[in-house]
Amino acid sequence: MDQAGSNSQQVRRRRVFYIPGYDPIHPRRYRELYRKEGAAQAEISGYSLSLSPKRTTGAYGWHAAAVMDGVQSEADIDVLVWSDIVRGSMEATIPATYWQLARTAWIYITTGALRRLMRLRKGPVIAALYPVGMLLLQALLAFLLAWGVAHAFGVAARFGGLGGQTAAANGWALGLGCGYALLRWFKKRDGRIFAYYLMHDYAHSAASRGAVPPEMEARMREFRALIAGAMLDPSLDEVLVVGHSSGAHVGVSVLADLVREGLPADRPALGFLTLGQVVPMVSFLPRADRLRADLKYLSLRDELAWIDVTAPGDGCAFALCDPVAVSGVAPEGKRWPLVFSAAFTQTLSPERWQQLRWRFFRLHFQYLCAFDRPGDYDYFRITAGPLTLADRYKDRSPSHSRIDVPVSKFTSVAAG
Template sequence: MGHEQAAEPERQAPRVRRRRVFYIPGYDPIHPRRYRELYRKESSAQAAISGYDIALRPKQAGSGPYGWHVEAEIEGAPVSAEVEVLVWSDIVRGSMSNSILATYLQLAQTAWIYIASGALGRLMRLRKGPVIAALYPVGMLLLQLVVAVVLIWAAAFLAGTVAEDLGLTGLPGAVLRLLGAALGAGAALALMLWVKARDGKFFVYYLMHDYAYSARYRGANPSELEARLSEFADLIAEALREDVDEVLVVGHSSGAHLGVSVLADLIRAGRVPADGPALGFLTLGQVVPMVSFLPRAHRLRADLQYLCTREELAWVDVSAPGDGCAFALCDPVAVSGVAPGVKRWPLVLSAAFTQTLSPARWAAMRWRFFRLHFQYLCAFDRPGDYDYFRITAGPQTLADRYRGRAASNSRIEAPVSKYTSVAP
């Protein structure tokens, strides 16, 4: 992607004046207001850089998901957008184990599933970055365990040395050694609790819970998540019956594969009216292979295979090799081994962080992996033809904005998954 802002298309496409945007977050336990504040801050920064006007105000009172209203003038046209967050943070919080012991049990189960199924080895053929990100909490938790064992052993050893120096034998010496081991165990537990209390900085427990959630059911969706996806589908179907010009669904990180299933369900059920608003699907920093490569991900693989052929929507997938937490430029349909003979979507594009961020910003953020994973929702100081705020609040539909745009030459399409079945 170059550094120039996207030019207006030659043909006169119908202008978008009203848009509904549904944002599906990734595995995130935090209240959706964080996304409103992120949008407010970053849209203002991007508007100052790119020379357009954008402003937020609270969502109109009423039922429905948490959201906000956007008024913008972009590319010379006024646009009104309602942005809503499709919340599943309560499910995320419920899946997060509160105890350290339970987290170690999750570690053992998750590692076994990914290794025994062969998924881990095949994921490494795609991108090393997200696999390293997946192994990071495993390594950190194992390191803590090793330190804990060393602390217990060292304390017991020192207590034994003291017992020998004091001439204590038999029961008194054994009791002293036991007390030393207990002190060591207390120190080890204090260390683990200290790390856990600062997980907002280390992301060890958070990431472990994230990968464990998909692995627990070997790629299948738990019943509570299926119920929530059905609710999401109802909300989007209702918007598709409104007097708006575009309904745009945005799936970030794990939210990308949730969006795939929601939209596949909508289209299968005939709930996308032929004379309704344009339907766009934007996936950002997707981690689809972490789920689709698992043995029981039949539902997701079937949805990928179905959605990639449909003309009812436009699907654009944006990622960047600089994002070490995403399967950057990996076509989620193709690498999952379910691409049919005729395939329309997704259009795989690069956000090209090394080009769209100035050298100074790139140098400052290069090793902030979690921050870079959210860069798609943020301002770029050297914007190319990907601009989250033009897409969500600009006057072109997703399809028109990228009509005629070639896919990234660096995309990966090799079918890598061992499991390609779309039915149990």
């Protein structure tokens, strides 16, 4: 696992670039999560970790200082924000959301992507079907309310001597208004149900059948420029890019372009950590040529170390699915990623696991949180500790239960 530009000396200073998933919330939530969970993990594991305001320019972030295994190290952590793009994609009206539902379901079913995704893991497919089922249930309840109001109005009108057709029209007008009001009520409470949120998430990926939307291409160029600037900083020992959920496939394309451009000869080590990835949701679509090409390219490179961490307990991720192999683009001589499990059922105590096991959305963020029975995966040691990502996992074997066979129907890659 040797990589150019890295050595086994301890990390004193690191720059971390965190790429969130499909999340409309301000990035301060990630700082607060890091502060709270980092303090908890430090107490459990017996090291020191403190946060202070960021010392770098550019993206939103913070500074972390740590003493782990008797070694002092520090990290500047930046959140690469695309929440404004997410919010823009979530502004659809109720009718437009139902149109997204129909279109997204049509794309995944008719291309065969849904059937092949089900051959990997049932959990994320069920998670993808959840907003479809929930929105259809809401529509059914709204229709039943509309019918009930119209029927009740019609009965009352007949007793009042009103004409049949006029009463029916007025009844249905009132009923449809009540039904639509119910749909608006559901939408306002989506912060607990997540039906609209998840529907917009899947629709965002499927809208272009896997191609990268222009606004994301532009944002990814900005991300690449920030990371490229850090690679020129002589004071850094490591530049670490972390992609969580949908941020994993964004990170793949950003780093593939960065490496293609060429890295400086005298540079810090480059690490890439993907967490809870959902790469197949995009790479299995017919026009995901760009992403498949980037997966293939990055899997061969020795300029970086790429570690992919998931867990079967996370029902929203394609756990232990090698994103390069299952996408059907694994080349001869493939090096990356190293795929292994965060093993929630082992790294969380039985009591903690019972508290979290049915909180699916929370479990999808567990990679960024404290473990009360930590194993060899510790987000805070990785992002603020004294070892590079490559050194930390140089002797780590991949999980034996990983899925590394080609499954995708579409394997074309972008030219160049």
